[in-house]
Amino acid sequence: MSQALALCGTDELVEGGLAVPFDVLYAGQSCRAFAIRFEGVAHAYLNRCTHVAMELDFQPDRFFDDSGQWLLCATHGAAYQPATGACAGGPCRGGLVKIRLSEDAGVVRWHTDWNLQPLVFPT
Numbered sequence: 001m002s003q004a005l006a007l008c009g010t011d012e013l014v015e016g017g018l019a020v021p022f023d024v025l026y027a028g029q030s031c032r033a034f035a036i037r038f039e040g041v042a043h044a045y046l047n048r049c050t051h052v053a054m055e056l057d058f059q060p061d062r063f064f065d066d067s068g069q070w071l072l073c074a075t076h077g078a079a080y081q082p083a084t085g086a087c088a089g090g091p092c093r094g095g096l097v098k099i100r101l102s103e104d105a106g107v108v109r110w111h112t113d114w115n116l117q118p119l120v121f122p123t
């Protein structure tokens with residue numbers, strides 16, 4: 001069963017701004033993830049490029065390009081659509097792994113899945 005885990009306050013996710021990072025267990029491996037806000041909606045993805053399985057951000061928590069329209073991998077410049085994670089240009093091979101989010105009462109929550117668990121279960 002999926003669990004909804006508190007990630008951050010709604011106001012911590014600024015439109016086109018810095019991401020909020022968090023750690024997860026994906027398919028049994030620890031992995032970084034990040035949440036961003038695009039066109040008013042919060043989205044989250046595994047921080048793992050589909051070109052080479054590396055983290056995208058060169059500067060901590062900075063994923064948007066200067067136009068605020070694309071998520072960029074700093075290594076070879078792959079571009080992803082912020083709303084879907086789909087590969088939009090460059091050497092990416094498929095889209096980013098999307099993590100389900102919900103927003104309610106001023107809190108952003110991420111949802112676990114069969115292969116997506118918190119690194120440490122909240123007490």
Ligand code: FES
Binds near residue numbers: 076078
């Ligand atoms: S590792 Fe991301 S573009 Fe190459």
